[in-house]
Amino acid sequence: MSLQILEIFEPGETPLPHAEAPGIAVGIDLGTTNSLVALSRDAKPEVLRDAAGRGMLPSVVAYDAARPPQVGEEARRVLLDEPERVVSSVKRLMGRGARDIKALAGRLPYEIEPDAAERMIRLKVAGKSLTPVEVSADILRALKARAETSLAREVTRAVITVPAYFDDAARTATRDAARLAGLEVLRLVNEPTAAALAYGLDRGAEGLYAVYDLGGGTFDISVLRLEKGVFQVLATGGDAALGGDDFDHLIAQQFLRQREEDGGGGDLSVGEAKQALLTARIAKECLTEHTDGEWMLEVGGRQSRHRLDIAGFEALIAPLVARTITTAKAVLADAGLAPGEVKGVVLVGGSTRVPLVRREVAALFGRAPLADIDPDEVVALGAALQAEALTGGGDTLLLDVTPLSLGIETMGGLVEKVIARNTAIPAARAQEFTTYQDGQTAMMIHVVQGERELVAQNRSLARFELQGIPPMVAGAARIRVTFAVDADGLLTVSAEERTTGLSQAVVVKPSYGLDEEEMIAMLRTAMENAGEDMVLRLLTEARVEAERVLLALDAALKADAGLLAAPELATIERRMALLRQAMAAEDRHAITAALEALDQATQDFAARRMDHGIRQALKGVALDRLASRLEAEDPS
Amino acid sequence: MAQAAMHVTEAAAERVKALLAKRGKPCAGIRVGIRTVGCSGLSYTLEYAEEKGRFDEVVEDKGVTVLIDPKAVMFLLGTTMDWTEDKTKQGFIFVNPNEKGRCGCGESFHV
Amino acid sequence: MSLDRVISGETAAGQRPCWSCQAPLSVRAAFCHACGRIQPPAALDHFRRLNLAPRFDLPTADLEQQYFGLQRSLHPDRFAGKSSREKALSLQHATALNEAYDVLRQPLRRGEYLLELRGRPLNGADGGTIDDEELLTQAMAMRERLADAAGEAEVLALIASAEADAAAILAEIEGAFAQEDLASAARLLTRLRYLAKLTAEARARVAGAGSGVQA
Numbered sequence: 001m002s003l004q005i006l007e008i009f010e011p012g013e014t015p016l017p018h019a020e021a022p023g024i025a026v027g028i029d030l031g032t033t034n035s036l037v038a039l040s041r042d043a044k045p046e047v048l049r050d051a052a053g054r055g056m057l058p059s060v061v062a063y064d065a066a067r068p069p070q071v072g073e074e075a076r077r078v079l080l081d082e083p084e085r086v087v088s089s090v091k092r093l094m095g096r097g098a099r100d101i102k103a104l105a106g107r108l109p110y111e112i113e114p115d116a117a118e119r120m121i122r123l124k125v126a127g128k129s130l131t132p133v134e135v136s137a138d139i140l141r142a143l144k145a146r147a148e149t150s151l152a153r154e155v156t157r158a159v160i161t162v163p164a165y166f167d168d169a170a171r172t173a174t175r176d177a178a179r180l181a182g183l184e185v186l187r188l189v190n191e192p193t194a195a196a197l198a199y200g201l202d203r204g205a206e207g208l209y210a211v212y213d214l215g216g217g218t219f220d221i222s223v224l225r226l227e228k229g230v231f232q233v234l235a236t237g238g239d240a241a242l243g244g245d246d247f248d249h250l251i252a253q254q255f256l257r258q259r260e261e262d263g264g265g266g267d268l269s270v271g272e273a274k275q276a277l278l279t280a281r282i283a284k285e286c287l288t289e290h291t292d293g294e295w296m297l298e299v300g301g302r303q304s305r306h307r308l309d310i311a312g313f314e315a316l317i318a319p320l321v322a323r324t325i326t327t328a329k330a331v332l333a334d335a336g337l338a339p340g341e342v343k344g345v346v347l348v349g350g351s352t353r354v355p356l357v358r359r360e361v362a363a364l365f366g367r368a369p370l371a372d373i374d375p376d377e378v379v380a381l382g383a384a385l386q387a388e389a390l391t392g393g394g395d396t397l398l399l400d401v402t403p404l405s406l407g408i409e410t411m412g413g414l415v416e417k418v419i420a421r422n423t424a425i426p427a428a429r430a431q432e433f434t435t436y437q438d439g440q441t442a443m444m445i446h447v448v449q450g451e452r453e454l455v456a457q458n459r460s461l462a463r464f465e466l467q468g469i470p471p472m473v474a475g476a477a478r479i480r481v482t483f484a485v486d487a488d489g490l491l492t493v494s495a496e497e498r499t500t501g502l503s504q505a506v507v508v509k510p511s512y513g514l515d516e517e518e519m520i521a522m523l524r525t526a527m528e529n530a531g532e533d534m535v536l537r538l539l540t541e542a543r544v545e546a547e548r549v550l551l552a553l554d555a556a557l558k559a560d561a562g563l564l565a566a567p568e569l570a571t572i573e574r575r576m577a578l579l580r581q582a583m584a585a586e587d588r589h590a591i592t593a594a595l596e597a598l599d600q601a602t603q604d605f606a607a608r609r610m611d612h613g614i615r616q617a618l619k620g621v622a623l624d625r626l627a628s629r630l631e632a633e634d635p636s
Numbered sequence: 637m638a639q640a641a642m643h644v645t646e647a648a649a650e651r652v653k654a655l656l657a658k659r660g661k662p663c664a665g666i667r668v669g670i671r672t673v674g675c676s677g678l679s680y681t682l683e684y685a686e687e688k689g690r691f692d693e694v695v696e697d698k699g700v701t702v703l704i705d706p707k708a709v710m711f712l713l714g715t716t717m718d719w720t721e722d723k724t725k726q727g728f729i730f731v732n733p734n735e736k737g738r739c740g741c742g743e744s745f746h747v
Numbered sequence: 748m749s750l751d752r753v754i755s756g757e758t759a760a761g762q763r764p765c766w767s768c769q770a771p772l773s774v775r776a777a778f779c780h781a782c783g784r785i786q787p788p789a790a791l792d793h794f795r796r797l798n799l800a801p802r803f804d805l806p807t808a809d810l811e812q813q814y815f816g817l818q819r820s821l822h823p824d825r826f827a828g829k830s831s832r833e834k835a836l837s838l839q840h841a842t843a844l845n846e847a848y849d850v851l852r853q854p855l856r857r858g859e860y861l862l863e864l865r866g867r868p869l870n871g872a873d874g875g876t877i878d879d880e881e882l883l884t885q886a887m888a889m890r891e892r893l894a895d896a897a898g899e900a901e902v903l904a905l906i907a908s909a910e911a912d913a914a915a916i917l918a919e920i921e922g923a924f925a926q927e928d929l930a931s932a933a934r935l936l937t938r939l940r941y942l943a944k945l946t947a948e949a950r951a952r953v954a955g956a957g958s959g960v961q962a
Contacts, residue, residue, distance in 0.1 A: 005720060005727035008655055008666055008682045023828070186827045204690075229691040229706065230815050333950055390827035393671075395691050395706045397819050424845040426823065426838050486838060487823040706819060 025157035025186055025391045026147050027194070027383025030136065030174065032091040032216030032243060033350060035059045036377060037143040037158075038384035039151065043201060043394075045384035047377050048150040051592055052599060056376060057146065059216075060088040061138045063126035071142035074548060079278065083271035084111070085126040089245055090139075092217040093121055093132035094177075095169030100241070111270055120173070133173050137180035144181060149538075157184045159387040161379050163218035164190035165238030165403045167449050168461050168491050175488070186390045188488040191215070192222035193233055193400050194382030195348040198373060200226045201385060201396065207343040208234075210332075212361050212369065213379075214324060215349035217243040221328045223335040223342065232399045235335035235422045237327050242320060244284070244351035250316045251280035255297055255306040262304065272299050287313045288353050314356045321360050328364060334422055345369040348378055400425055406483050406491060409446035409455045411436065418483045421451065428484040432498070435479075439471040443479060447493055466495045542591040546583050549595060550576060553602065556609065563608045572601050640695050641704060642712045647719040648728060649698035656684070656700075664688050665701030668717075670708035680708065682728060766832070777821060777840065785826070785836045792864060793847035803861055803924035803932075805851060814848040854917055855943055858924070858936045867929050869936060879934055886941050893949055906949045913942045 027045065029036045034056040038047045047055040054073070062075035063085050070078065079086045087110070093100070098112055098121050111124040123130045140160075147155045160183075162174050171188055178185045189197075192211035199205055205226050213220040220238035224231055256268075256276065268276065279295050283306075286293045292309035332339055345361060347369045352358065361369050373381065389396055401424055407417040410433070418431050435443065443466045450458030469477050478498035485491050553576065561569060579594040644652070656663055667685040685703050688694065693704040704712055715730045762771050770781035774789045794801040797813040819825075821840040826833050850856045859869050889909065896902045916939050923932040 005725055005729055006680055006682045007727050008652070008684060011667075011683050011686055187824065228815075230819075333953075386824075390824055393707070393825075395689075395819075397815065397822060398824060399818065399822075424849065426842045427845055428842045484842070487841070707825075709816065709819075 023157060023391055024151070024153070024155065025159060025387035026143075026155055027380055027385070027387045028140065028143055028158050028160045028183075029191070029194075029380035029383055030091065030139065030143075030160055030162075030177075031059055031379075032089050032218060032245065033059055034216075034376065035139055035143055036380035037147045038377075038380040039147065040381075040384035040388040043385065043388065045198065045381040045388075047380055048147050050146055050149075051596060057139070057142060058088075059091065059139050060086060061090070061135050062086045063128055063130070065127045069138045071138055074545075079274065083274035084269075086274070087123060087125055087130070087135050088274075089217055090132045090135040092241065092245065093123075094136065094173040095167065095171070096121055096132070133177045134180065136174065136177035140178055140181035140183060144183060145538075145541075156182065157186050157387070157391070159187050159189055159383045159390065160185055161191045161194045161383045162188050162489075163213075163215070163238060163240055164192050164220040164222055164233075164236040164400075165218065165240045166489075167240065167404060167459050168406075168489070169459070170240065171489055175490070185488070186387060188490075189383055189386050189398065190220070190222065190233070190236065190400055190403075190489075191218075191379045192220045192236065192348065193224070193231060193398055194380075194386060195346055195378045196222070196224045196226065196231055196382070197385050197396065197398065198378045198382035199346050199370070200231060202373065202381075205344060208337065208341055209344050209346060210328070210342045210365065211346045211348055212324070212328065212352065213238075213348035214351040214357060215243050216351065217241070217245050219243060219324050219327070221324070221331050223331055223337060229396045230399065231396065233401045233424075234337075235331045236401055236403050237331040237334070237421075238403065239323070239327065242323065243349075244281075244354075245277075246320055247284050247317050247351065247354070248277050248280040250320075251283050251308065251313065252276040254308070254312075254316060255280065255295070255304075256299075258306055259297065259299065259304045268299060283308055284313070284354070288355065310355075317354070317356060321354075321356055324357075325360050325364050328361075339365045342367075346378075347371040348375050350376055400487075400489070402427065402485055402489060404449045405451055406447070406449050406461075406485070407458075408433075408481060409448060413455045415448055415450075415453060415455055415458060418481065419485060423485075425485045425489060426487050428482060430480050430482040433479045433481060434475045435469065435472065435477045436474050438474050440474065440477070441469045441471055442467045443469060443495075445481060445493065445495055447483075447491070461491070462493070464493075464495075466497065469497050470500055472499075539586065539588045539591075542588045542595075543583050546579055546591050546595050549598065550579065553598075556605070560605075560609050560612070563612065564605055568601075568605070572598070572605070575601050640697060641693050641709055642695055642697075642702065642714065642730075643716045644695075644697040644700055644702060645716055645718045646698060648717045649700045651719045651728070652700045659684060662686075665694075665703050667692065667703040667705060668708050668712060669705040680730060777817075785821070785833050785840070787836055788840045788843045791843075793850050793860060794864075796843055796847040797851065799851070801861060801864060803854075803858055804921045805857065807852070810848070810851055814844060817844055854920070855936065855939050858920055858932065858939070861924065862929060862933055862936065865929055867933060869933055869940075879937065882938050882941060885938075886945070889945055893945065893952070896949075896952075899953055902949050902953055906946055906953075909942050909946045909949070913939060913946070916942070 024039065026048070027038045027040065029038075036047055036055055036057065038045050040046070049055045050057075057072040058076045060072065060075040060079060062070040062078040062082075064070075069075075075086055076088075079088065093110075100121075113122040113124055113129055120131050120133070123132070123135070144155055144158075158178065160174060160178055162171055166174070174188060175185050192213045195211050195213060196209060199209070206228075207226060209224050209226055211220070211222045211224065213222075218238065218240050219242040220236065222236040223234045225234055226232075276297055276299070279297060283293060283295050287308065287310050290310075292307065294305055294307045297304050297306065329339075332342070342365055345365045345367065347358070347361065352361075352369075352371065352375050358369060385394075385396075386398065388394060401422045402419060403421060405417045405421045406419040407415040408431075410416045416431065416433075419427055419429050423429075433443070444463060445466060446455065446463045447461040448455055448458040449461050452458050466479065469479070476499075479495060480498050481493065481495045483491060483493055553572070557569075557572075564572070575594070575598040579591070579598050582590040582594040652666060656666075661684075664685045664687050667683050667689070669681040669683065671681050685692075688703055689705065691706040693706065693709050695702040695704060702717065712730065718729050718731050720727065720729050763774050764770065765772050765779035765782060765784065765786065767784045768779060768782040770779055772779055772786060775791070775795075776786055777788070778785055788796075792801070797810065797817065799805065799809060799813055818841060821837055821844065823834060823837045823841055826837040829837075850860050862869055889905070892905055893902065896905060916935050920932055920935045920939065923929075923935060
């Protein structure tokens with residue numbers, strides 16, 4: 001290499017010895033409530049949007065026995081009328097078992113298959129049996145398709161973000177989902193780290209920063225040092241089951257309690273549980289900007305009204321917010337820092353819009369938090385930057401840590417930690433164990449993740465048996481167990497009997513994961529689907545979307561045509577006719593163009609209906625009905 | 637770092653100055669980068685630098701400013717940039733005085 | 748410097764061929780000079796791994812410069828598009844660098860490691876007997892203070908005083924290593940270890956009290 005003879009070229013004009021087109025890779029924020037896909041070029045990340053300019057794709061999937069799943073806004077609309085065929089917040093189920101799900105008034109917002117508790121959960125939706133991995137794969141497919149439409153090229157590689165506090169099972173589940181969706185995961189990046197990357201590169205931040213990330217279903221807090229392009233995570237912590245969804249839950253519970261006190265008890269159906277949570281969410285979002293409001297629930301055909309003001313809301317969620325603050329303090333202590341040493345606090349995640357959250361974070365750090373990059377987008381932007389760095393080469397360096405300690409079960413149900421939390425990854429550690437009985441020839445190795453002393457209090461990741469240990473007296477065998485965590489935070493465990501050299505390597509397939517057979521079957525189905533003619537599929541999708549818009553608009557006009565002046569109405573009707581014409585033909589682009597034209601013509605109309613609707617709502621109209629009106633469904 | 641990451645020979649410095657003068661645009665110096673090449677591994681790149689990159693290592697030697705891309709620093713530490721010229725070819729080369737019996741880049745990572 | 752060589756076990760003849768192009772390389776070469784491909788990490792002690800002289804008074808800036816500099820080139824993020832062999836080698840390098848950095852950045856572990864390199868390992872954390880009277884008295888007194896501490900303020904004060912003691916001991920350890928007085932270094936490191944344990948326990952108590960608030 002030292003004998004290479006060089007010329008000086010103009011910036012960026014050094015000829016490529018092999019003109020390979022550098023492959024692109026996108027960054028994906030696979031969120032509990034919303035997901036985004038972004039692409040970075042020349043260190044300028046951008047969220048990829050749909051034809052209507054929307055960056056966020058609701059992480060909601062509607063299933064139908066006959067049709068392919070609908071993802072995003074469409075699915076969210078279905079949630080209002082046919083909640084039983086819709087899955088939302090599936091991220092909370094990634095790598096989880098049945099007993100991890102939270103019930104609302106004794107009713108889960110999912111129909112789950114009665115199955116062994118030690119397995120990945122399966123949801124019963126529209127006659128199908130689906131794992132969270134498959135549902136997530138459907139969301140990822142929609143994001144992939146969005147990216148491909150937006151970039152007009154195939155997209156097969158991605159950086160996907162996960163909560164820093166995700167355990168090994170949830171990380172593996174995320175990787176599996178990507179595989180099903182036909183995406184190669186270049187790296188799983190922790191969400192707060194991705195956010196820091198976007199902030200650091202965009203704002204030139206240097207020094208110690210905390211990232212407080214409260215999303216729909218997960219909470220993370222990370223402390224990082226940013227210096228000369230190095231993003232070094234010093235400590236991280238969080239709660240993989242705490243987020244804005246839990247705020248909704250508390251509100252819904254309160255409403256249901258009030259009903260009961262008024263003698264309006266009664267069992268919820270799964271659909272009603274979902275709708276109650278949706279109403280609660282609308283209430284929460286409303287209370288971010290207004291001081292109070294009234295909402296309506298309908299259970300078993302009986303309606304009830306519920307008032308909530310901001311003080312009441314804050315009293316409900318205060319214990320949860322306090323929990324995040326306690327975690328934040330613990331993480332600072334782990335990093336050996338006092339809150340005052342942190343130079344800036346970055347807010348990430350939609351739930352950081354809640355005023356109480358902002359106040360508490362500001363109080364802890366003694367400074368106003370930064371939220372000047374959209375908290376909904378910052379993670380996807382960071383993921384895109386990392387995707388670019390991984391494919392095109394970059395100067396930045398992300399050094400992350402393990403969020404949770406990894407250990408193995410020893411005598412008496414105790415945990416022996418092998419890799420401590422906040423160890424920089426990749427990491428590998430070995431520990432020696434021995435036999436405890438004379439002539440023992442096999443040893444069970446039980447891998448657990450968590451901070452508690454007892455095995456039962458931690459998450460069980462995997463069990464495997466090291467066999468063929470030569471019979472020896474108790475304590476003579478020397479079994480060396482090596483834990484290796486890679487740059488994605490995924491664990492591999494291997495064991496070796498040192499006196500004989502007998503060894504076994506085991507890739508940890510989490511207890512709540514999919515086994516290889518299930519995975520292969522799912523991949524085969526996915527391949528068959530992908531085998532369909534792509535053009536045909538896109539054409540079908542465009543028609544379906546157009547059909548949906550036309551139906552919705554018809555309903556809206558029937559209800560509120562009075563809000564339009566005659567010429568406006570004429571324009572809309574003309575464009576609707578044009579769209580119907582395009583739909584009859586075979587050109588997807590013509591449909592999209594006609595749809596866009598119609599969308600433009602109806603924007604004012606939509607805004608007026610929205611205003612009108614909100615005025616109604618604040619007068620006390622049932623919000624769930626309002627929501628359906630806003631979604632332009634026929635209320636009758 | 638007290639010691640400069642790399643050095644520039646008189647011949648190379650003369651050449652750089654001449655090229656910069658010929659180019660006639662304001663210039664922060666020249667930038668040395670490193671690039672991965674499909675089948676042949678790594679190669680250096682040399683470009684005029686309009687401005688200093690945020691993480692560039694700056695070396696000033698013999699009146700020329702050399703900006704080193706952070707990815708390249710590790711490969712260039714302790715090297716000397718020279719100019720070579722014969723009947724058939726001419727150009728810049730990086731000479732690595734630490735290379736003992738062609739034994740590699742890890743060896744040259746001294747600070 | 749000759750001492751370093753002895754410690755790392757490096758021999759002048761340490762050469763091996765590049766796994767990809769067979770060019771002869773130093774066993775320590777991280778990259779092949781001929782084809783540019785990443786090489787397996789050599790068996791090196793933590794100081795050598797980071798190209799640092801084995802010393803206790805290691806400036807943090809030097810440590811970080813070496814660690815970050817090497818990770819910049821060797822971290823798996825730099826090999827995302829490469830062959831699985833190259834990815835695996837980069838993973839091994841990055842793992843070894845993290846381990847070295849983790850040990851060397853903490854004065855206590857760095858000191859213990861130095862003693863190990865010098866062939867004088869300290870006893871295991873809990874094994875071995877302590878014959879340092881002063882340490883025993885001090886440790887017992889502090890443990891009592893921690894047990895009796897009534898409020899968070901008292902615990903915090905205890906932490907502060909333990910940290911001040913630790914800083915003083917660190918300075919002494921530097922002196923001991925500078926004079927190659929390994930016996931003193933070992934004695935002082937044992938003290939430091941006790942102080943660290945106590946501080947950790949005290950911290951856990953403060954954190955535990957904090958999380959109890961909304962339980």
